[in-house]
Amino acid sequence: MGKISIAALGGTREVGKSAVLLEAGETRVLLDYGMKLIPKEHPEFPPIPERVDAVLLTHAHLDHSGSLPRLVSHGKNVPVYGIDVTREYTELLLYDTIKVAKMRKHNIGYGPKDVRKMLNNFRPVEFNVPFKIGNLEVMAINAGHIPGSAMFYLKYDGRSVLYTGDFNMILSRLMPPASIEDIPPTDILITESTYAMKEHPPRSKQEALLKEIVVETLKSGGTAIVAGFAIGRLLEVAMALRSRGFRGRLFLDGMARKSTEITEYFSNRVRDSDDLRLAIRSITSVRNWYVRKKIAKKSDVILTTSGMLEGGPVHYYLKEKKEDENSTVTLTGYQVEGTEGRRLLEEGKMEIEGEETWIMMKVNQLNFSAHTGRSGILSLIKELRPESVMVVHGENSDMFANELEEKMGVSAFSPEIEEEAIF
Ligand SMILES: [Zn+2]
Ligand SMILES: [Zn+2]
Numbered sequence: 061m062g063k064i065s066i067a068a069l070g071g072t073r074e075v076g077k078s079a080v081l082l083e084a085g086e087t088r089v090l091l092d093y094g095m096k097l098i099p100k101e102h103p104e105f106p107p108i109p110e111r112v113d114a115v116l117l118t119h120a121h122l123d124h125s126g127s128l129p130r131l132v133s134h135g136k137n138v139p140v141y142g143i144d145v146t147r148e149y150t151e152l153l154l155y156d157t158i159k160v161a162k163m164r165k166h167n168i169g170y171g172p173k174d175v176r177k178m179l180n181n182f183r184p185v186e187f188n189v190p191f192k193i194g195n196l197e198v199m200a201i202n203a204g205h206i207p208g209s210a211m212f213y214l215k216y217d218g219r220s221v222l223y224t225g226d227f228n229m230i231l232s233r234l235m236p237p238a239s240i241e242d243i244p245p246t247d248i249l250i251t252e253s254t255y256a257m258k259e260h261p262p263r264s265k266q267e268a269l270l271k272e273i274v275v276e277t278l279k280s281g282g283t284a285i286v287a288g289f290a291i292g293r294l295l296e297v298a299m300a301l302r303s304r305g306f307r308g309r310l311f312l313d314g315m316a317r318k319s320t321e322i323t324e325y326f327s328n329r330v331r332d333s334d335d336l337r338l339a340i341r342s343i344t345s346v347r348n349w350y351v352r353k354k355i356a357k358k359s360d361v362i363l364t365t366s367g368m369l370e371g372g373p374v375h376y377y378l379k380e381k382k383e384d385e386n387s388t389v390t391l392t393g394y395q396v397e398g399t400e401g402r403r404l405l406e407e408g409k410m411e412i413e414g415e416e417t418w419i420m421m422k423v424n425q426l427n428f429s430a431h432t433g434r435s436g437i438l439s440l441i442k443e444l445r446p447e448s449v450m451v452v453h454g455e456n457s458d459m460f461a462n463e464l465e466e467k468m469g470v471s472a473f474s475p476e477i478e479e480e481a482i483f
Contacts, residue, residue, distance in 0.1 A: 061217055069109065085216065105130060119142075119210065143185065143329065197216070204236055207323055208326070249446040250452060253452065256457070258433060295316075311360055313365070320345075388424060458474040
């Protein structure tokens, strides 16, 4: 039987710069090729592999896609396989990354030309339809994380590997859960572990809280600002509000506007395209400064980026409303240490346009995570019963791997960067 060798070039024992190099016979593929964004610091990148034949891109988030144009700028313009909508979101995020890098004077090692070249070499694939890369047979399986997110199932010489990318096991408003039933028998599982040590609170409770916050804020004459990630998250919020009977206007600002247009076009990639359309109908896009300034003076609901308050139009709204105790700002996910969102939660102040700013508005944090919690990862392992589990994409991936080995009798490990495992 032929050997399969697997090494993580990044994204192990951390979240960020996911990149796994898999070699089967003569064929070498990269599973994701992301970058790590660190608040106030230069981003980090995985090393450039000596030789690679193709990339399998699970989804568009920068911790999975942000280094792809670096392959091109290093003379490796290889095909990138992924679901169609992933190409569009990736395009949006990579051009924004170049813009932000320029502003912060970071050298990310690529420009628009490299992004264009990489995108021209994107090969759209379909869920559950096998295709070949050299010696490998590959299949994408719905991962339930964001529209177009895929797990990759790889087969070589009678052995099989499943790389989960980021996945979710619950039904959300926007996405169906990961299609676990579509995964064929698996020998080696490479799993994300973002929330391996944590369970999420029930989603229905989070939705109820969100509606309550929004309704109460409007009642008191304040503005309800909801901050979230550009891809998926703010649509999830809009769909949740609508499904729970909220019929007021929702303003949408920042990169989420373009991302919503993309999602609408690829509505076959979400759980229910009718639900999506109804939610989008309740949304008004903030297209210019005239509208932005006008709504900031009124009592309205504004859904805007960025999710961790590191930039984006949310800064403008917070500056306008900072002294209004009737207004609220709601964070819809985890806030990484060192981000302005985390500071606002812990210290009640944050930096806006270079100035320390106290925020008197009420600050809320909700959990609309698109990652599975601990029990989801465990049930995937139970379902697949692989002979070996490689744990990546988590701050505590080594702790989780040890626990799997010692308490659950599963052969598991969390590799060091570039440590090679042979199967
Ligand atoms: Zn992701
Ligand atoms: Zn990720």
